[in-house]
Amino acid sequence: MRNLAVTLTAVLSAGFTISACAQEVVIIGHSGPLSGPQAVTGKDNENGLRLALEEINKTGLIVGGKKVTFKLASEDDQADPRVGVQIAQKLVDSGVVAVLGPYNSGVAIPASRVYNNANVPLLPVASNPALTQQGYKNIFRIGASDSLLGGTMAEFAAKTLKAKTAAIIDDRSAYGQGIAEEFAKVAKANGINIVGQEFTNSSAMDFLSILTTIKGKNPDVIFLGGYAAQGAPLARQMVQRGLKAKLLGGDGICSPDMGRVAGDAASIVYCAQGGTSLDKSAEGREFLTKYKKTYNADAQVYAVSYYDGLKLLADAMTKAGTTTDKAKITAQLAKENYKGVAGTYAFDAVGELKGAPTTVYTIKNSQPVPYAQ
Incomplete structure:
Protein backbone atom coordinates (compact mmCIF):
# COMPACT_ATOMS: atom_id res chain seq x y z
CA MET A 1 0.00 0.00 0.00
CA ARG A 2 2.82 2.33 0.88
CA ASN A 3 4.45 1.80 -2.55
CA LEU A 4 1.09 2.44 -4.26
CA ALA A 5 0.63 5.67 -2.32
CA VAL A 6 4.13 6.82 -3.22
CA THR A 7 3.46 6.02 -6.88
CA LEU A 8 0.16 7.90 -6.88
CA THR A 9 1.79 10.86 -5.20
CA ALA A 10 4.55 10.89 -7.80
CA VAL A 11 2.06 10.67 -10.68
CA LEU A 12 -0.11 13.44 -9.27
CA SER A 13 2.95 15.59 -8.61
CA ALA A 14 4.21 15.07 -12.15
CA GLY A 15 0.77 15.88 -13.54
CA PHE A 16 0.62 19.09 -11.54
CA THR A 17 4.07 20.10 -12.81
CA ILE A 18 3.13 19.47 -16.42
CA SER A 19 -0.11 21.44 -16.02
CA ALA A 20 1.59 24.32 -14.24
CA CYS A 21 4.31 24.60 -16.89
CA ALA A 22 2.06 24.10 -19.92
CA GLN A 23 2.04 27.16 -22.11
CA GLU A 24 1.35 28.16 -25.66
CA VAL A 25 3.92 30.10 -27.69
CA VAL A 26 2.35 32.54 -30.15
CA ILE A 27 4.43 34.14 -32.89
CA ILE A 28 3.73 37.82 -33.60
CA GLY A 29 5.19 39.27 -36.79
CA HIS A 30 6.69 42.69 -37.43
CA SER A 31 7.61 44.14 -40.82
CA GLY A 32 9.42 47.47 -40.97
CA PRO A 33 12.47 49.37 -42.28
CA LEU A 34 15.23 48.24 -39.92
CA SER A 35 18.01 49.36 -42.27
CA GLY A 36 18.50 52.28 -44.63
CA PRO A 37 17.37 55.92 -44.26
CA GLN A 38 14.29 55.02 -42.20
CA ALA A 39 16.03 52.62 -39.84
CA VAL A 40 15.62 54.93 -36.83
CA THR A 41 11.85 54.90 -37.32
CA GLY A 42 11.69 51.18 -37.99
CA LYS A 43 13.68 50.35 -34.87
CA ASP A 44 11.58 52.75 -32.81
CA ASN A 45 8.42 50.95 -33.92
CA GLU A 46 9.99 47.60 -33.08
CA ASN A 47 11.03 48.91 -29.66
CA GLY A 48 7.46 49.91 -28.85
CA LEU A 49 6.30 46.46 -29.87
CA ARG A 50 9.00 44.70 -27.81
CA LEU A 51 8.15 46.80 -24.77
CA ALA A 52 4.53 45.64 -24.88
CA LEU A 53 5.55 42.04 -25.58
CA GLU A 54 7.87 41.93 -22.57
CA GLU A 55 5.19 43.40 -20.30
CA ILE A 56 2.56 40.94 -21.49
CA ASN A 57 4.90 37.98 -21.03
CA LYS A 58 5.95 39.19 -17.59
CA THR A 59 2.46 39.75 -16.24
CA GLY A 60 1.07 36.64 -17.91
CA LEU A 61 -1.66 36.24 -20.51
CA ILE A 62 -4.33 33.55 -20.25
CA VAL A 63 -6.34 32.75 -23.37
CA GLY A 64 -8.86 29.94 -23.42
CA GLY A 65 -7.50 28.61 -20.12
CA LYS A 66 -3.92 28.40 -21.41
CA LYS A 67 -0.93 30.53 -20.46
CA VAL A 68 0.31 32.33 -23.54
CA THR A 69 3.82 33.55 -24.28
CA PHE A 70 4.38 35.91 -27.20
CA LYS A 71 7.45 35.52 -29.40
CA LEU A 72 8.42 38.24 -31.88
CA ALA A 73 9.46 37.54 -35.47
CA SER A 74 10.78 40.92 -36.65
CA GLU A 75 11.86 41.34 -40.27
CA ASP A 76 13.54 44.16 -42.19
CA ASP A 77 11.45 45.03 -45.26
CA GLN A 78 13.89 47.85 -46.15
CA ALA A 79 10.92 50.11 -47.06
CA ASP A 80 10.99 48.24 -50.37
CA PRO A 81 7.69 46.90 -51.80
CA ARG A 82 9.36 43.88 -53.42
CA VAL A 83 11.19 42.94 -50.22
CA GLY A 84 8.04 43.61 -48.20
CA VAL A 85 6.08 41.03 -50.19
CA GLN A 86 8.87 38.47 -49.66
CA ILE A 87 8.87 39.24 -45.94
CA ALA A 88 5.09 38.84 -45.82
CA GLN A 89 5.34 35.35 -47.31
CA LYS A 90 8.19 34.47 -44.93
CA LEU A 91 6.18 35.57 -41.90
CA VAL A 92 3.09 33.70 -43.07
CA ASP A 93 5.15 30.55 -43.67
CA SER A 94 6.66 30.87 -40.18
CA GLY A 95 3.19 30.62 -38.63
CA VAL A 96 2.61 34.15 -37.36
CA VAL A 97 -0.82 34.72 -35.85
CA ALA A 98 -0.85 38.46 -36.62
CA VAL A 99 1.49 41.16 -37.93
CA LEU A 100 2.23 44.67 -36.68
CA GLY A 101 3.22 46.86 -39.65
CA PRO A 102 4.28 47.44 -42.33
CA TYR A 103 5.23 51.06 -41.66
CA ASN A 104 5.40 52.24 -45.29
CA SER A 105 2.26 52.43 -47.42
CA GLY A 106 4.26 51.38 -50.48
CA VAL A 107 5.12 48.15 -48.68
CA ALA A 108 1.84 47.63 -46.86
CA ILE A 109 -0.42 47.78 -49.92
CA PRO A 110 1.19 44.95 -51.96
CA ALA A 111 2.12 42.92 -48.85
CA SER A 112 -1.46 43.08 -47.56
CA ARG A 113 -2.55 40.74 -50.35
CA VAL A 114 -0.28 38.03 -48.99
CA TYR A 115 -1.57 38.49 -45.44
CA ASN A 116 -5.17 38.59 -46.64
CA ASN A 117 -4.77 35.33 -48.58
CA ALA A 118 -3.46 33.70 -45.39
CA ASN A 119 -6.19 35.31 -43.21
CA VAL A 120 -3.51 36.92 -41.00
CA PRO A 121 -4.74 40.00 -39.10
CA LEU A 122 -2.69 43.06 -40.05
CA LEU A 123 -2.27 46.12 -37.80
CA PRO A 124 -0.36 48.79 -39.77
CA VAL A 125 0.27 52.49 -39.28
CA ALA A 126 0.85 52.91 -43.04
CA SER A 127 -1.44 55.81 -43.86
CA ASN A 128 -2.39 55.73 -47.55
CA PRO A 129 -6.22 55.50 -47.75
CA ALA A 130 -5.94 52.92 -50.55
CA LEU A 131 -4.72 50.33 -48.02
CA THR A 132 -8.14 49.92 -46.39
CA GLN A 133 -10.10 50.32 -49.62
CA GLN A 134 -9.15 46.95 -51.10
CA GLY A 135 -12.08 45.07 -49.60
CA TYR A 136 -9.93 43.05 -47.19
CA LYS A 137 -11.41 42.27 -43.77
CA ASN A 138 -8.10 41.56 -42.00
CA ILE A 139 -6.66 45.13 -41.95
CA PHE A 140 -7.01 47.39 -38.90
CA ARG A 141 -5.13 50.67 -39.23
CA ILE A 142 -3.82 51.74 -35.82
CA GLY A 143 -2.95 55.29 -36.89
CA ALA A 144 -4.53 58.17 -38.77
CA SER A 145 -4.86 58.01 -42.56
CA GLY A 275 -3.28 60.84 -31.75
CA THR A 276 -3.05 63.29 -28.91
CA SER A 277 0.14 64.52 -27.25
CA LEU A 278 1.43 61.83 -24.90
CA ASP A 279 2.63 64.30 -22.31
CA LYS A 280 -0.96 65.44 -21.77
CA SER A 281 -1.90 62.26 -19.92
CA ALA A 282 -0.48 60.27 -17.01
CA GLU A 283 -0.46 57.11 -19.16
CA GLY A 284 1.39 58.91 -21.94
CA ARG A 285 4.02 60.34 -19.60
CA GLU A 286 4.49 56.91 -18.03
CA PHE A 287 5.04 55.36 -21.47
CA LEU A 288 7.59 58.01 -22.47
CA THR A 289 9.51 57.53 -19.22
CA LYS A 290 9.40 53.74 -19.52
CA TYR A 291 10.58 53.83 -23.13
CA LYS A 292 13.47 56.19 -22.31
CA LYS A 293 14.56 54.05 -19.36
CA THR A 294 14.44 50.85 -21.43
CA TYR A 295 16.11 52.05 -24.62
CA ASN A 296 18.03 55.16 -23.50
CA ALA A 297 16.37 57.11 -26.31
CA ASP A 298 13.26 59.19 -26.81
CA ALA A 299 10.23 57.53 -28.39
CA GLN A 300 9.53 58.75 -31.89
CA VAL A 301 6.17 58.91 -33.65
CA TYR A 302 4.68 55.43 -33.66
CA ALA A 303 6.38 53.46 -30.87
CA VAL A 304 3.27 53.99 -28.76
CA SER A 305 1.00 52.80 -31.59
CA TYR A 306 2.91 49.53 -31.87
CA TYR A 307 2.85 49.21 -28.08
CA ASP A 308 -0.90 49.77 -28.03
CA GLY A 309 -1.36 47.57 -31.09
CA LEU A 310 0.04 44.46 -29.45
CA LYS A 311 -1.98 45.01 -26.28
CA LEU A 312 -5.08 45.52 -28.44
CA LEU A 313 -4.31 42.21 -30.16
CA ALA A 314 -3.87 40.46 -26.80
CA ASP A 315 -7.21 41.85 -25.66
CA ALA A 316 -8.90 40.57 -28.84
CA MET A 317 -7.39 37.10 -28.38
CA THR A 318 -8.56 36.97 -24.78
CA LYS A 319 -12.12 37.93 -25.72
CA ALA A 320 -12.15 35.59 -28.73
CA GLY A 321 -10.84 32.76 -26.52
CA THR A 322 -8.24 31.70 -29.08
CA THR A 323 -4.71 32.41 -30.28
CA THR A 324 -4.92 30.17 -33.34
CA ASP A 325 -8.28 30.83 -34.99
CA LYS A 326 -7.40 33.86 -37.11
CA ALA A 327 -10.99 34.28 -38.31
CA LYS A 328 -12.24 34.63 -34.72
CA ILE A 329 -9.41 37.03 -33.82
CA THR A 330 -10.18 39.15 -36.89
CA ALA A 331 -13.88 39.21 -36.03
CA GLN A 332 -13.08 40.33 -32.47
CA LEU A 333 -10.68 43.05 -33.66
CA ALA A 334 -13.53 44.46 -35.74
CA LYS A 335 -15.61 44.74 -32.53
CA GLU A 336 -12.87 46.09 -30.26
CA ASN A 337 -13.20 49.27 -28.24
CA TYR A 338 -9.82 49.16 -26.54
CA LYS A 339 -8.45 52.02 -24.43
CA GLY A 340 -4.73 52.30 -25.08
CA VAL A 341 -2.08 54.84 -24.13
CA ALA A 342 -2.47 56.92 -27.29
CA GLY A 343 -6.26 56.72 -27.46
CA THR A 344 -9.20 54.38 -27.97
CA TYR A 345 -8.98 51.79 -30.73
CA ALA A 346 -12.23 51.00 -32.51
CA PHE A 347 -12.63 50.46 -36.25
CA ASP A 348 -15.16 51.22 -38.96
CA ALA A 349 -16.36 48.76 -41.59
CA VAL A 350 -13.17 48.99 -43.69
CA GLY A 351 -10.73 48.91 -40.78
CA GLU A 352 -10.08 52.63 -40.34
CA LEU A 353 -9.56 53.90 -36.82
CA LYS A 354 -12.76 55.63 -35.71
CA GLY A 355 -12.43 59.26 -34.72
CA ALA A 356 -8.66 59.19 -35.11
CA PRO A 357 -7.44 62.47 -33.58
CA THR A 358 -4.56 64.46 -35.09
CA THR A 359 -2.25 66.98 -33.46
Whole structure:
Protein backbone atom coordinates (compact mmCIF):
# COMPACT_ATOMS: atom_id res chain seq x y z
CA MET A 1 0.00 0.00 0.00
CA ARG A 2 2.82 2.33 0.88
CA ASN A 3 4.45 1.80 -2.55
CA LEU A 4 1.09 2.44 -4.26
CA ALA A 5 0.63 5.67 -2.32
CA VAL A 6 4.13 6.82 -3.22
CA THR A 7 3.46 6.02 -6.88
CA LEU A 8 0.16 7.90 -6.88
CA THR A 9 1.79 10.86 -5.20
CA ALA A 10 4.55 10.89 -7.80
CA VAL A 11 2.06 10.67 -10.68
CA LEU A 12 -0.11 13.44 -9.27
CA SER A 13 2.95 15.59 -8.61
CA ALA A 14 4.21 15.07 -12.15
CA GLY A 15 0.77 15.88 -13.54
CA PHE A 16 0.62 19.09 -11.54
CA THR A 17 4.07 20.10 -12.81
CA ILE A 18 3.13 19.47 -16.42
CA SER A 19 -0.11 21.44 -16.02
CA ALA A 20 1.59 24.32 -14.24
CA CYS A 21 4.31 24.60 -16.89
CA ALA A 22 2.06 24.10 -19.92
CA GLN A 23 2.04 27.16 -22.11
CA GLU A 24 1.35 28.16 -25.66
CA VAL A 25 3.92 30.10 -27.69
CA VAL A 26 2.35 32.54 -30.15
CA ILE A 27 4.43 34.14 -32.89
CA ILE A 28 3.73 37.82 -33.60
CA GLY A 29 5.19 39.27 -36.79
CA HIS A 30 6.69 42.69 -37.43
CA SER A 31 7.61 44.14 -40.82
CA GLY A 32 9.42 47.47 -40.97
CA PRO A 33 12.47 49.37 -42.28
CA LEU A 34 15.23 48.24 -39.92
CA SER A 35 18.01 49.36 -42.27
CA GLY A 36 18.50 52.28 -44.63
CA PRO A 37 17.37 55.92 -44.26
CA GLN A 38 14.29 55.02 -42.20
CA ALA A 39 16.03 52.62 -39.84
CA VAL A 40 15.62 54.93 -36.83
CA THR A 41 11.85 54.90 -37.32
CA GLY A 42 11.69 51.18 -37.99
CA LYS A 43 13.68 50.35 -34.87
CA ASP A 44 11.58 52.75 -32.81
CA ASN A 45 8.42 50.95 -33.92
CA GLU A 46 9.99 47.60 -33.08
CA ASN A 47 11.03 48.91 -29.66
CA GLY A 48 7.46 49.91 -28.85
CA LEU A 49 6.30 46.46 -29.87
CA ARG A 50 9.00 44.70 -27.81
CA LEU A 51 8.15 46.80 -24.77
CA ALA A 52 4.53 45.64 -24.88
CA LEU A 53 5.55 42.04 -25.58
CA GLU A 54 7.87 41.93 -22.57
CA GLU A 55 5.19 43.40 -20.30
CA ILE A 56 2.56 40.94 -21.49
CA ASN A 57 4.90 37.98 -21.03
CA LYS A 58 5.95 39.19 -17.59
CA THR A 59 2.46 39.75 -16.24
CA GLY A 60 1.07 36.64 -17.91
CA LEU A 61 -1.66 36.24 -20.51
CA ILE A 62 -4.33 33.55 -20.25
CA VAL A 63 -6.34 32.75 -23.37
CA GLY A 64 -8.86 29.94 -23.42
CA GLY A 65 -7.50 28.61 -20.12
CA LYS A 66 -3.92 28.40 -21.41
CA LYS A 67 -0.93 30.53 -20.46
CA VAL A 68 0.31 32.33 -23.54
CA THR A 69 3.82 33.55 -24.28
CA PHE A 70 4.38 35.91 -27.20
CA LYS A 71 7.45 35.52 -29.40
CA LEU A 72 8.42 38.24 -31.88
CA ALA A 73 9.46 37.54 -35.47
CA SER A 74 10.78 40.92 -36.65
CA GLU A 75 11.86 41.34 -40.27
CA ASP A 76 13.54 44.16 -42.19
CA ASP A 77 11.45 45.03 -45.26
CA GLN A 78 13.89 47.85 -46.15
CA ALA A 79 10.92 50.11 -47.06
CA ASP A 80 10.99 48.24 -50.37
CA PRO A 81 7.69 46.90 -51.80
CA ARG A 82 9.36 43.88 -53.42
CA VAL A 83 11.19 42.94 -50.22
CA GLY A 84 8.04 43.61 -48.20
CA VAL A 85 6.08 41.03 -50.19
CA GLN A 86 8.87 38.47 -49.66
CA ILE A 87 8.87 39.24 -45.94
CA ALA A 88 5.09 38.84 -45.82
CA GLN A 89 5.34 35.35 -47.31
CA LYS A 90 8.19 34.47 -44.93
CA LEU A 91 6.18 35.57 -41.90
CA VAL A 92 3.09 33.70 -43.07
CA ASP A 93 5.15 30.55 -43.67
CA SER A 94 6.66 30.87 -40.18
CA GLY A 95 3.19 30.62 -38.63
CA VAL A 96 2.61 34.15 -37.36
CA VAL A 97 -0.82 34.72 -35.85
CA ALA A 98 -0.85 38.46 -36.62
CA VAL A 99 1.49 41.16 -37.93
CA LEU A 100 2.23 44.67 -36.68
CA GLY A 101 3.22 46.86 -39.65
CA PRO A 102 4.28 47.44 -42.33
CA TYR A 103 5.23 51.06 -41.66
CA ASN A 104 5.40 52.24 -45.29
CA SER A 105 2.26 52.43 -47.42
CA GLY A 106 4.26 51.38 -50.48
CA VAL A 107 5.12 48.15 -48.68
CA ALA A 108 1.84 47.63 -46.86
CA ILE A 109 -0.42 47.78 -49.92
CA PRO A 110 1.19 44.95 -51.96
CA ALA A 111 2.12 42.92 -48.85
CA SER A 112 -1.46 43.08 -47.56
CA ARG A 113 -2.55 40.74 -50.35
CA VAL A 114 -0.28 38.03 -48.99
CA TYR A 115 -1.57 38.49 -45.44
CA ASN A 116 -5.17 38.59 -46.64
CA ASN A 117 -4.77 35.33 -48.58
CA ALA A 118 -3.46 33.70 -45.39
CA ASN A 119 -6.19 35.31 -43.21
CA VAL A 120 -3.51 36.92 -41.00
CA PRO A 121 -4.74 40.00 -39.10
CA LEU A 122 -2.69 43.06 -40.05
CA LEU A 123 -2.27 46.12 -37.80
CA PRO A 124 -0.36 48.79 -39.77
CA VAL A 125 0.27 52.49 -39.28
CA ALA A 126 0.85 52.91 -43.04
CA SER A 127 -1.44 55.81 -43.86
CA ASN A 128 -2.39 55.73 -47.55
CA PRO A 129 -6.22 55.50 -47.75
CA ALA A 130 -5.94 52.92 -50.55
CA LEU A 131 -4.72 50.33 -48.02
CA THR A 132 -8.14 49.92 -46.39
CA GLN A 133 -10.10 50.32 -49.62
CA GLN A 134 -9.15 46.95 -51.10
CA GLY A 135 -12.08 45.07 -49.60
CA TYR A 136 -9.93 43.05 -47.19
CA LYS A 137 -11.41 42.27 -43.77
CA ASN A 138 -8.10 41.56 -42.00
CA ILE A 139 -6.66 45.13 -41.95
CA PHE A 140 -7.01 47.39 -38.90
CA ARG A 141 -5.13 50.67 -39.23
CA ILE A 142 -3.82 51.74 -35.82
CA GLY A 143 -2.95 55.29 -36.89
CA ALA A 144 -4.53 58.17 -38.77
CA SER A 145 -4.86 58.01 -42.56
CA ASP A 146 -3.40 60.48 -45.08
CA SER A 147 -6.83 62.01 -45.55
CA LEU A 148 -6.73 63.14 -41.92
CA LEU A 149 -3.05 64.06 -41.72
CA GLY A 150 -2.84 65.89 -45.04
CA GLY A 151 -6.17 67.59 -44.45
CA THR A 152 -5.15 68.69 -40.96
CA MET A 153 -2.03 70.41 -42.31
CA ALA A 154 -3.94 72.09 -45.13
CA GLU A 155 -6.48 73.53 -42.71
CA PHE A 156 -3.66 74.58 -40.38
CA ALA A 157 -1.92 76.35 -43.26
CA ALA A 158 -5.07 78.21 -44.25
CA LYS A 159 -6.62 79.00 -40.89
CA THR A 160 -3.63 79.36 -38.56
CA LEU A 161 -0.71 80.35 -40.80
CA LYS A 162 -3.06 82.34 -43.11
CA ALA A 163 -1.24 80.93 -46.12
CA LYS A 164 -2.48 81.97 -49.55
CA THR A 165 -0.02 80.01 -51.68
CA ALA A 166 1.68 76.63 -51.37
CA ALA A 167 4.21 74.51 -53.22
CA ILE A 168 4.26 70.72 -52.91
CA ILE A 169 7.21 68.32 -53.02
CA ASP A 170 6.22 64.67 -53.43
CA ASP A 171 8.68 61.75 -53.10
CA ARG A 172 6.40 59.54 -55.28
CA SER A 173 6.16 56.82 -52.64
CA ALA A 174 2.67 55.58 -51.83
CA TYR A 175 2.85 57.52 -48.56
CA GLY A 176 4.29 60.71 -50.02
CA GLN A 177 1.96 60.79 -53.00
CA GLY A 178 -1.09 59.98 -50.90
CA ILE A 179 -0.55 62.61 -48.23
CA ALA A 180 0.47 65.25 -50.81
CA GLU A 181 -2.74 64.65 -52.76
CA GLU A 182 -4.84 65.01 -49.62
CA PHE A 183 -3.03 68.23 -48.67
CA ALA A 184 -3.59 69.68 -52.15
CA LYS A 185 -7.28 68.77 -52.18
CA VAL A 186 -8.07 70.33 -48.80
CA ALA A 187 -5.75 73.29 -49.40
CA LYS A 188 -7.59 74.20 -52.59
CA ALA A 189 -10.93 73.85 -50.80
CA ASN A 190 -9.64 76.35 -48.24
CA GLY A 191 -8.64 78.90 -50.87
CA ILE A 192 -4.89 78.16 -51.05
CA ASN A 193 -3.36 78.46 -54.52
CA ILE A 194 -0.96 75.61 -55.37
CA VAL A 195 1.80 77.44 -57.24
CA GLY A 196 4.10 74.49 -57.86
CA GLN A 197 4.32 70.70 -57.73
CA GLU A 198 7.80 69.14 -57.66
CA PHE A 199 8.86 65.51 -57.48
CA THR A 200 11.78 63.74 -55.84
CA ASN A 201 12.50 60.27 -54.44
CA SER A 202 12.79 58.65 -51.04
CA SER A 203 16.60 58.65 -51.03
CA ALA A 204 17.11 62.26 -52.18
CA MET A 205 19.32 64.55 -50.08
CA ASP A 206 19.91 67.48 -52.45
CA PHE A 207 16.93 69.77 -53.05
CA LEU A 208 18.75 72.90 -54.26
CA SER A 209 17.51 72.61 -57.85
CA ILE A 210 13.92 72.10 -56.72
CA LEU A 211 14.18 74.98 -54.25
CA THR A 212 15.55 77.30 -56.93
CA THR A 213 12.40 76.67 -58.96
CA ILE A 214 10.12 77.07 -55.96
CA LYS A 215 11.83 80.22 -54.65
CA GLY A 216 10.85 82.11 -57.79
CA LYS A 217 7.20 81.41 -57.01
CA ASN A 218 7.53 82.67 -53.41
CA PRO A 219 5.01 80.34 -51.72
CA ASP A 220 3.89 80.93 -48.15
CA VAL A 221 4.33 77.23 -47.30
CA ILE A 222 5.99 74.17 -48.79
CA PHE A 223 4.38 70.80 -48.11
CA LEU A 224 6.60 67.71 -48.22
CA GLY A 225 5.06 64.35 -48.96
CA GLY A 226 7.95 62.32 -47.57
CA TYR A 227 9.95 61.32 -44.52
CA ALA A 228 12.39 62.85 -42.04
CA ALA A 229 15.37 61.51 -44.01
CA GLN A 230 14.37 64.01 -46.73
CA GLY A 231 12.69 66.61 -44.56
CA ALA A 232 15.79 67.40 -42.47
CA PRO A 233 18.11 68.28 -45.38
CA LEU A 234 15.22 70.03 -47.12
CA ALA A 235 14.65 72.29 -44.11
CA ARG A 236 18.36 73.12 -43.89
CA GLN A 237 18.55 73.92 -47.60
CA MET A 238 15.42 76.08 -47.42
CA VAL A 239 17.11 78.21 -44.76
CA GLN A 240 20.40 78.29 -46.69
CA ARG A 241 18.63 79.49 -49.85
CA GLY A 242 16.76 82.16 -47.96
CA LEU A 243 13.24 80.87 -48.56
CA LYS A 244 10.68 82.51 -46.31
CA ALA A 245 8.20 79.63 -46.54
CA LYS A 246 7.36 77.32 -43.67
CA LEU A 247 7.91 73.60 -44.22
CA LEU A 248 4.83 71.46 -43.59
CA GLY A 249 4.47 67.69 -43.54
CA GLY A 250 2.72 64.72 -42.02
CA ASP A 251 3.80 62.14 -39.49
CA GLY A 252 6.70 61.10 -41.70
CA ILE A 253 8.68 64.20 -40.68
CA CYS A 254 7.25 64.59 -37.18
CA SER A 255 9.98 62.98 -35.10
CA PRO A 256 12.95 63.72 -32.81
CA ASP A 257 15.21 62.47 -35.61
CA MET A 258 13.90 65.29 -37.82
CA GLY A 259 14.84 67.86 -35.19
CA ARG A 260 18.22 66.28 -34.44
CA VAL A 261 19.35 66.24 -38.07
CA ALA A 262 17.80 69.53 -39.21
CA GLY A 263 19.26 71.46 -36.26
CA ASP A 264 18.21 75.10 -36.04
CA ALA A 265 16.40 74.81 -39.40
CA ALA A 266 13.77 72.65 -37.68
CA SER A 267 12.24 75.89 -36.37
CA ILE A 268 10.46 76.36 -39.73
CA VAL A 269 8.78 72.93 -39.52
CA TYR A 270 5.12 72.20 -38.72
CA CYS A 271 3.84 68.64 -38.90
CA ALA A 272 0.88 66.45 -37.98
CA GLN A 273 0.76 63.20 -36.04
CA GLY A 274 -2.15 60.93 -35.36
CA GLY A 275 -3.28 60.84 -31.75
CA THR A 276 -3.05 63.29 -28.91
CA SER A 277 0.14 64.52 -27.25
CA LEU A 278 1.43 61.83 -24.90
CA ASP A 279 2.63 64.30 -22.31
CA LYS A 280 -0.96 65.44 -21.77
CA SER A 281 -1.90 62.26 -19.92
CA ALA A 282 -0.48 60.27 -17.01
CA GLU A 283 -0.46 57.11 -19.16
CA GLY A 284 1.39 58.91 -21.94
CA ARG A 285 4.02 60.34 -19.60
CA GLU A 286 4.49 56.91 -18.03
CA PHE A 287 5.04 55.36 -21.47
CA LEU A 288 7.59 58.01 -22.47
CA THR A 289 9.51 57.53 -19.22
CA LYS A 290 9.40 53.74 -19.52
CA TYR A 291 10.58 53.83 -23.13
CA LYS A 292 13.47 56.19 -22.31
CA LYS A 293 14.56 54.05 -19.36
CA THR A 294 14.44 50.85 -21.43
CA TYR A 295 16.11 52.05 -24.62
CA ASN A 296 18.03 55.16 -23.50
CA ALA A 297 16.37 57.11 -26.31
CA ASP A 298 13.26 59.19 -26.81
CA ALA A 299 10.23 57.53 -28.39
CA GLN A 300 9.53 58.75 -31.89
CA VAL A 301 6.17 58.91 -33.65
CA TYR A 302 4.68 55.43 -33.66
CA ALA A 303 6.38 53.46 -30.87
CA VAL A 304 3.27 53.99 -28.76
CA SER A 305 1.00 52.80 -31.59
CA TYR A 306 2.91 49.53 -31.87
CA TYR A 307 2.85 49.21 -28.08
CA ASP A 308 -0.90 49.77 -28.03
CA GLY A 309 -1.36 47.57 -31.09
CA LEU A 310 0.04 44.46 -29.45
CA LYS A 311 -1.98 45.01 -26.28
CA LEU A 312 -5.08 45.52 -28.44
CA LEU A 313 -4.31 42.21 -30.16
CA ALA A 314 -3.87 40.46 -26.80
CA ASP A 315 -7.21 41.85 -25.66
CA ALA A 316 -8.90 40.57 -28.84
CA MET A 317 -7.39 37.10 -28.38
CA THR A 318 -8.56 36.97 -24.78
CA LYS A 319 -12.12 37.93 -25.72
CA ALA A 320 -12.15 35.59 -28.73
CA GLY A 321 -10.84 32.76 -26.52
CA THR A 322 -8.24 31.70 -29.08
CA THR A 323 -4.71 32.41 -30.28
CA THR A 324 -4.92 30.17 -33.34
CA ASP A 325 -8.28 30.83 -34.99
CA LYS A 326 -7.40 33.86 -37.11
CA ALA A 327 -10.99 34.28 -38.31
CA LYS A 328 -12.24 34.63 -34.72
CA ILE A 329 -9.41 37.03 -33.82
CA THR A 330 -10.18 39.15 -36.89
CA ALA A 331 -13.88 39.21 -36.03
CA GLN A 332 -13.08 40.33 -32.47
CA LEU A 333 -10.68 43.05 -33.66
CA ALA A 334 -13.53 44.46 -35.74
CA LYS A 335 -15.61 44.74 -32.53
CA GLU A 336 -12.87 46.09 -30.26
CA ASN A 337 -13.20 49.27 -28.24
CA TYR A 338 -9.82 49.16 -26.54
CA LYS A 339 -8.45 52.02 -24.43
CA GLY A 340 -4.73 52.30 -25.08
CA VAL A 341 -2.08 54.84 -24.13
CA ALA A 342 -2.47 56.92 -27.29
CA GLY A 343 -6.26 56.72 -27.46
CA THR A 344 -9.20 54.38 -27.97
CA TYR A 345 -8.98 51.79 -30.73
CA ALA A 346 -12.23 51.00 -32.51
CA PHE A 347 -12.63 50.46 -36.25
CA ASP A 348 -15.16 51.22 -38.96
CA ALA A 349 -16.36 48.76 -41.59
CA VAL A 350 -13.17 48.99 -43.69
CA GLY A 351 -10.73 48.91 -40.78
CA GLU A 352 -10.08 52.63 -40.34
CA LEU A 353 -9.56 53.90 -36.82
CA LYS A 354 -12.76 55.63 -35.71
CA GLY A 355 -12.43 59.26 -34.72
CA ALA A 356 -8.66 59.19 -35.11
CA PRO A 357 -7.44 62.47 -33.58
CA THR A 358 -4.56 64.46 -35.09
CA THR A 359 -2.25 66.98 -33.46
CA VAL A 360 -0.08 69.68 -35.08
CA TYR A 361 3.48 69.93 -33.80
CA THR A 362 6.48 72.21 -34.07
CA ILE A 363 10.07 71.09 -33.44
CA LYS A 364 11.81 72.56 -30.40
CA ASN A 365 15.07 71.33 -28.87
CA SER A 366 14.95 68.44 -31.33
CA GLN A 367 11.56 67.30 -30.02
CA PRO A 368 8.08 67.54 -31.57
CA VAL A 369 6.06 69.84 -29.32
CA PRO A 370 2.30 70.40 -29.71
CA TYR A 371 1.65 73.69 -31.45
CA ALA A 372 0.13 76.34 -29.22
CA GLN A 373 -1.10 79.66 -30.54
